[in-house]
Amino acid sequence: MAAIPLPRDLRKDGREGLTGFRKRRYNRLALAGLAPKALAEGSNHMRWLEYLVRRLLMAVLVLVSVSIITFIIARIIPSDPAAAWVGSHPTAEQIAKARVTLALDRPLYEQYLRYVGDLLHGDFGTSVKTHQPISHDLETYLPATLELVFASILIAVIVGIPLGVLSGAHKGSWLDHLTRLVSIAGVSMPTFWLGLLLQLLFFSTLKILPLGSRISNDMALYHPIKTITGFYLIDSVITGNWIAFKDVLVHLILPACTLATYPIGLAIRMTRSSMLEVLNEKYILAARVAGLSERVILFVLALKNAIIPTVTVLGLSFVYSLTGAILVEVIFSWPGLGNYVTNAVLNVDFPVIVSVTLVVTVFYVFINLILDLVQASLDPRVTLH
Amino acid sequence: MRRTGNTLQAILALVMVALLAVQCSPAQPAPTAAQAAATEPATTAASGEATAAPEATQAAATTPATSEADRASVFVYENPSQLPDLDPAISYSNDLIVMANAYETLTVYNAPGSKETLSPGLATSWEHNADGTEWTFHLRDGVTFSDGTPFNADAVKFSVENTKKLGVGAAYIWDAVKDIQVVDPLTVKFILSYSAPLDLIASSCYAAWMYSPKAYQDNGQDWFQQGHSAGTGPYVIESYDKGSRLVMTRNEKYWGGWKDGQFQKVIFEITQDPVVLQQKIVSGDADFTYSIPPDNVADIKANNKDIVVYTNPSYQNLLALLNTQKPPLDNKDVRQALAYSFPYTQFIQGVMGDRATQAHGPVPANMWGHSDDLMQYQQDLNKAKELLTKAGYPNGGFKLQMTFSSGDMDEQQLGEVWKAELAKLGIDLEVQGMNWDAQWELGKSDPKKAQDIFLMYWWPDYMTPYTFLKSMFHSEDTPLFNLGYYKNPNYDKLIDQANEISGTDKDKAASMFVDAQKILLDDCPALFFYDVSDTHLVRSDIKGYVDNPAYPHAVFVYQLTRQK
Numbered sequence: 001m002a003a004i005p006l007p008r009d010l011r012k013d014g015r016e017g018l019t020g021f022r023k024r025r026y027n028r029l030a031l032a033g034l035a036p037k038a039l040a041e042g043s044n045h046m047r048w049l050e051y052l053v054r055r056l057l058m059a060v061l062v063l064v065s066v067s068i069i070t071f072i073i074a075r076i077i078p079s080d081p082a083a084a085w086v087g088s089h090p091t092a093e094q095i096a097k098a099r100v101t102l103a104l105d106r107p108l109y110e111q112y113l114r115y116v117g118d119l120l121h122g123d124f125g126t127s128v129k130t131h132q133p134i135s136h137d138l139e140t141y142l143p144a145t146l147e148l149v150f151a152s153i154l155i156a157v158i159v160g161i162p163l164g165v166l167s168g169a170h171k172g173s174w175l176d177h178l179t180r181l182v183s184i185a186g187v188s189m190p191t192f193w194l195g196l197l198l199q200l201l202f203f204s205t206l207k208i209l210p211l212g213s214r215i216s217n218d219m220a221l222y223h224p225i226k227t228i229t230g231f232y233l234i235d236s237v238i239t240g241n242w243i244a245f246k247d248v249l250v251h252l253i254l255p256a257c258t259l260a261t262y263p264i265g266l267a268i269r270m271t272r273s274s275m276l277e278v279l280n281e282k283y284i285l286a287a288r289v290a291g292l293s294e295r296v297i298l299f300v301l302a303l304k305n306a307i308i309p310t311v312t313v314l315g316l317s318f319v320y321s322l323t324g325a326i327l328v329e330v331i332f333s334w335p336g337l338g339n340y341v342t343n344a345v346l347n348v349d350f351p352v353i354v355s356v357t358l359v360v361t362v363f364y365v366f367i368n369l370i371l372d373l374v375q376a377s378l379d380p381r382v383t384l385h
Numbered sequence: 386m387r388r389t390g391n392t393l394q395a396i397l398a399l400v401m402v403a404l405l406a407v408q409c410s411p412a413q414p415a416p417t418a419a420q421a422a423a424t425e426p427a428t429t430a431a432s433g434e435a436t437a438a439p440e441a442t443q444a445a446a447t448t449p450a451t452s453e454a455d456r457a458s459v460f461v462y463e464n465p466s467q468l469p470d471l472d473p474a475i476s477y478s479n480d481l482i483v484m485a486n487a488y489e490t491l492t493v494y495n496a497p498g499s500k501e502t503l504s505p506g507l508a509t510s511w512e513h514n515a516d517g518t519e520w521t522f523h524l525r526d527g528v529t530f531s532d533g534t535p536f537n538a539d540a541v542k543f544s545v546e547n548t549k550k551l552g553v554g555a556a557y558i559w560d561a562v563k564d565i566q567v568v569d570p571l572t573v574k575f576i577l578s579y580s581a582p583l584d585l586i587a588s589s590c591y592a593a594w595m596y597s598p599k600a601y602q603d604n605g606q607d608w609f610q611q612g613h614s615a616g617t618g619p620y621v622i623e624s625y626d627k628g629s630r631l632v633m634t635r636n637e638k639y640w641g642g643w644k645d646g647q648f649q650k651v652i653f654e655i656t657q658d659p660v661v662l663q664q665k666i667v668s669g670d671a672d673f674t675y676s677i678p679p680d681n682v683a684d685i686k687a688n689n690k691d692i693v694v695y696t697n698p699s700y701q702n703l704l705a706l707l708n709t710q711k712p713p714l715d716n717k718d719v720r721q722a723l724a725y726s727f728p729y730t731q732f733i734q735g736v737m738g739d740r741a742t743q744a745h746g747p748v749p750a751n752m753w754g755h756s757d758d759l760m761q762y763q764q765d766l767n768k769a770k771e772l773l774t775k776a777g778y779p780n781g782g783f784k785l786q787m788t789f790s791s792g793d794m795d796e797q798q799l800g801e802v803w804k805a806e807l808a809k810l811g812i813d814l815e816v817q818g819m820n821w822d823a824q825w826e827l828g829k830s831d832p833k834k835a836q837d838i839f840l841m842y843w844w845p846d847y848m849t850p851y852t853f854l855k856s857m858f859h860s861e862d863t864p865l866f867n868l869g870y871y872k873n874p875n876y877d878k879l880i881d882q883a884n885e886i887s888g889t890d891k892d893k894a895a896s897m898f899v900d901a902q903k904i905l906l907d908d909c910p911a912l913f914f915y916d917v918s919d920t921h922l923v924r925s926d927i928k929g930y931v932d933n934p935a936y937p938h939a940v941f942v943y944q945l946t947r948q949k
Contacts (some may be wrong), residue, residue, distance in 0.1 A: 077822075077823075078822060078823040078826035078827070079822035079823070079826065080822065080825070080826065083825075084822075085553065086552075086553055086554065087477035087478070087553065087554045087555065088477065088478075089555070089846055089852075089856065089866070090557075090865075091557045091560075091865075092863065092865055093557070094552055094553070094556070094557060097552050098552075098553070129469055130469045130470060130610075131469075131470060131472070131475060131553065131606075131610070132607070132610050133607075136611075137627070140626075140627045140628060141627075141628065144628075196660060199661065199664065203664065203668075204664060204668070211661060211664055211665065211668075211670070212656065212661060213629055213630070213654070213656075214626070214629060215626075215629075217459070217461065217630065217652050217654065217670075218455075220624065220626065220629075220630055220632060220652070221459070221632060221650065221652070224624060330657050330658050331658050331660075331661060332661075333629065333654075333655060333656045333657065333658070333661065335626070335627060335628025335629045335655075336628075339628065339657070340628070343467060348820070348822045
């Protein structure tokens with residue numbers, strides 16, 4: 001055993017002073033019998049905090065990398081932002097002037113540093129197409145998308161998880177077959193097609209739901225919502241504008257349901273497969289023997305373990321939907337981030353493309369972090385390293 | 386949990402998304418994109434209305450609609466794209482549909498078929514000196530901006546100078562203006578550095594709107610962009626939900642006054658999906674729209690009595706610029722052979738239907754300086770073969786690269802049809818779709834390495850043939866829009882002279898422009914395919930609509946009423 005040398009920093013006597021990953025590495029060695037004795041691990045709180053700090057530092061690194069990469073890609077593709085700034089038929093003089101206005105005549109690194117400097121002051125730059133601060137645009141489009149995506153994920157949780165549980169619990173029954181069919185349909189249904197179909201049914205034929213947009217023209221005219229958070233549901237509640245609240249809710253139904261089909265399908269499939277696994281565990285058998293009700297067994301004991309993968313995929317599906325909801329947003333005239341960035345891509349409006357990429361990166365990194373923390377708190381087998 | 390793996394995946398995924406995003410962009414430089422700023426809750430006018438409707442509003446679930454009367458007094462324009470700019474000084478896109486109702490120009494370019502080219506706008510009359518370098522405009526008396534400040538010569542001076550100073554959009558149309566003098570409150574004089582048709586320039590749908598100096602100075606550009614207006618027009622912006630809708634209400638101080646039956650409010654609602662647009666107009670939720678798929682328009686025309694379909698020529702046309710600096714297209718015979726190879730009539734009948742008419746040269750029909758007497762190339766493959774033989778290519782045997790804006794189905798179909806025809810002559814046409822920026826960047830590069838054929842649309846910023854003839858065919862040291870790299874000093878001289886006298890002697894200028902087009906048709910630096918027609922759908926109870934292509938897709942709502 002002595003043939004395997006310990007890492008140098010672990011060999012010294014002062015190993016009591018080890019912290020962080022060195023302490024954990026030492027303890028792993030101790031566990032394997034390679035080091036004299038295990039050191040006491042820090043408190044659970046400390047571990048979480050340390051983990052969090054490390055992840056946040058990592059997040060900064062990711063953001064910097066993403067900003068550099070998108071910034072460079074945006075600059076090397078063949079396009080002329082100065083011409084875009086002027087408009088469709090720019091003159092040579094106008095382009096030259098715009099190049100100076102936009103600081104495009106400066107070296108690339110200087111442009112980047114200037115961009116990052118502005119970013120640290122909360123300034124995302126100016127769109128070359130709309131000549132407006134991108135932060136203003138984001139204030140409108142981000143809440144609109146978040147409202148829609150939250151609603152769709154909520155629907156997915158409410159519908160998908162119970163169906164997955166029941167389907168897993170009654171494997172092979174008609175309910176199981178039906179649910180599996182629903183889930184396959186959900187993940188494979190093209191949203192633009194479903195959206196149009198729902199519009200035909202609920203707007204054109206039944207005339208009970210609106211065609212699109214966040215609120216109706218009448219509301220905009222006679223009961224406008226005062227913008228506070230940008231989330232119309234919240235803003236209408238805060239201002240007590242109940243008529244508008246109802247209108248917003250009604251407008252949310254079709255797009256949210258359309259967008260929810262994919263996460264519903266995912267939720268059903270993931271919940272079902274992990275339920276099947278969990279229900280074979282001995283503790284479930286023990287619970288059954290103990291005479292616990294089927295409902296408690298399924299929805300409390302089994303689900304707590306089975307839900308973990310579902311939480312993960314729903315979290316990722318949430319981030320994906322931020323810009324992935326573009327088709328739904330177009331069909332339902334929803335002024336969201338997907339719509340915004342698609343228009344920017346069509347116009348090669350690179351400050352917008354870079355900014356939206358950064359915003360989505362932030363969501364991606366933080367949702368991932370939250371998912372990991374949730375997973376760790378749900379599943380004792382997961383440890384934070 | 387393995388962190389590095391996940392982080393790496395996150396970076397990779399984002400890089401791929403970013404790569405995809407920046408590379409797969411198709412389409413034109415034209416409309417789209419996002420726009421203005423934060424939502425401003427409707428102002429006093431809206432709350433005034435609120436008392437009229439609240440009970441009815443609570444009634445239905447879906448369209449908690451107001452009473453019939455309220456809907457009747459609102460004009461709903463369903464717009465297929467975003468409104469990028471609401472600043473009248475730099476608006477240079479389809480946001481002109483809003484500008485046209487909030488602001489006015491000194492002169493107005495009339496719709497085709499009118500006796501006169503121009504009508505008085507904010508100027509009631511105007512005159513110029515003999516060589517067209519001094520223009521005096523007499524302004525309409527008793528006009529105020531919607532913010533209450535008076536419209537006068539100072540306001541004209543400020544608007545034009547400010548627009549020029551910002552230099553964005555079509556500001557270049559005022560390039561000739563050296564000085565603006567306020568003669569008296571109702572008379573303004575423009576001193577030009579060279580002769581230019583200032584009466585036409587002043588009617589432009591871009592960069593020629595008059596706006597309140599006080600509002601602009603006090604509030605700044607951002608105030609306009611966030612959804613406010615301060616013009617002399619009949620409507621004023623009341624609220625703006627970026628990306629969704631813009632609401633306008635009457636400017637009670639409008640100098641034209643108000644009569645019974647005119648609309649109280651105008652809503653511009655943004656709906657980008659063509660199928661949804663169609664549902665809106667068919668259901669009567671919208672009063673006006675365009676950009677409906679052509680096949681569906683035919684169906685609506687035949688079966689829907691509630692909708693009137695207007696199909697009129699616009700001032701936009703489609704051309705193919707031929708690379709005159711690079712073999713084999715540096716040979717005039719080869720260029721003419723290409724002009725004889727395209728099946729104009731069949732393509733327009735078979736693919737475009739009533740959305741296009743064959744062009745007579747580069748100046749579109751209905752514009753002054755256009756002539757129906759100019760020759761049109763028609764397909765004649767024998768003649769093409771003769772010309773190729775003369776040029777030394779009896780069996781073709783060469784390859785040409787044609788670039789077009791990917792995403793434009795018409796351009797793509799045109800390329801494919803042409804490819805098949807050219808194959809009969811032994812010419813291999815490579816039809817290359819690129820996003821507009823990439824296509825243009827290639828076009829602006831070294832002519833010897835650039836494409837052979839550049840397909841693009843052109844439309845005027847103000848109503849002059851010069852914009853077509855100069856931008857695409859006047860010699861350029863560095864290519865900008867002359868992407869056939871055509872150089873002909875005689876031609877340059879002719880159009881420059883015609884432009885100089887176009888303010889003072891429009892008839893002579895027009896005939897010179899026609900002569901210039903004859904040179905182009907003979908030299909053949911481009912193929913002139915067709916003038917594009919626009920299709921607008923209007924609910925049949927709307928009365929007074931006139932399609933004026935000088936203000937593309939604009940509806941002057943003040944002129945409309947709803948039949949009861």
